[in-house]
Amino acid sequence: MIRVPFLDMAAQIAPLRAAMLEATGRVLDSGCFCLGPEVEAFEQEFAALHDCRYGVGVNSGTSALHLALQACDVQAGDEVITTALTFVATSAAIRYAGARPVYADVDPDSATLDWRAVERRIGPRTKAILAVHLYGQPCALEPLAALAEKHGLTLLEDAAQAHLSRYRGRPVGSFGRAAAFSFYPGKNLGACGEGGIVVTSDSQLAERMRRLRDWGQTRKYQHDEFGYNYRMDALQGALLRVKLPHLPTWTAARRRLARRYDELLATLPLQVWRESEGCESAFHLYTVGVPDRDEVRAQMRRRGIDCGVHYPVPVHLQPAYRDPDFPAGSLPVTEAICANTLSLPLYPELSEAQQEAVVAALRELLR
């Protein structure tokens, strides 16, 4: 029996181990552990790869989202329109900024924000739209940008799952006023611990975020604005720099395997979320919709294949995120996707034999 783990981080690190140890040594010898030259170099390299002028390295994707929202003046009394089909961090960051998340339903074909539903949620308190490129699938960025423009709103991107995803040929992250990425180990570009970055091409916004991530200091011990300790570790910056040059190849491998899943699964009775027109997903996740999802997942595990579920409960139905305006049934497409979505193993190192084992097991179960 072939075992197929959901993720295989050791396989990715093995060929880079020597370079990563060398980078670690460089940081240890430098004596500089917070921000510093390694982080600055990484910020520039990552931002350039995403068609943005500035990068602000932080200690998590959640901090990146919070920083972007606050630097765009999102505050108490404001509403931010977003999706409930996401990891809770998206909504948490809106609440950290003091604002209220307002949910629009998703498009059933892409599982990302339905821009028409977003338009219906715009009200007098709406300040921003936070678009989440779920599973790596780019949101409908042009319609969303047009809506933001028309109503005087700020468009921000949660690109935590979408490193090098493209919309009309351009990398996501360069469409909103700012975009947040995560380097949580399991993301498409993972740190050896926590990390995140905000990218933008707005120099003033970048300056303000640099201050906010470092206690709001304009210079040492001068605090003109209330800030945070959101600095990126030098070690993470150095290690991410070793991995970054491989990101395009890894993304191409993910896309190739996703195409292959599309072909191998074509005749099975399940729902597959395909790329929307003009969108290139970085396939952080390859998800399908199956009836009796929890049972299918358990049976797959018995056959040595680990699947994931993203996400079993949408944010608006999480006890800590309840809002009387969004009861069960209020976001029917989101809720239906959560009920049957199943994430299949997908990472650059997944072998074709492993992928065939996943498909064979699914075929047996769905027959």
Ligand SMILES: *Cc1c(COP(=O)(O)O)cnc(C)c1O
């Ligand atoms: C992972 C993730 C985050 C949070 O990133 P962290 O680095 O874990 O804080 C935010 N939004 C989405 C969509 C994510 O997948």
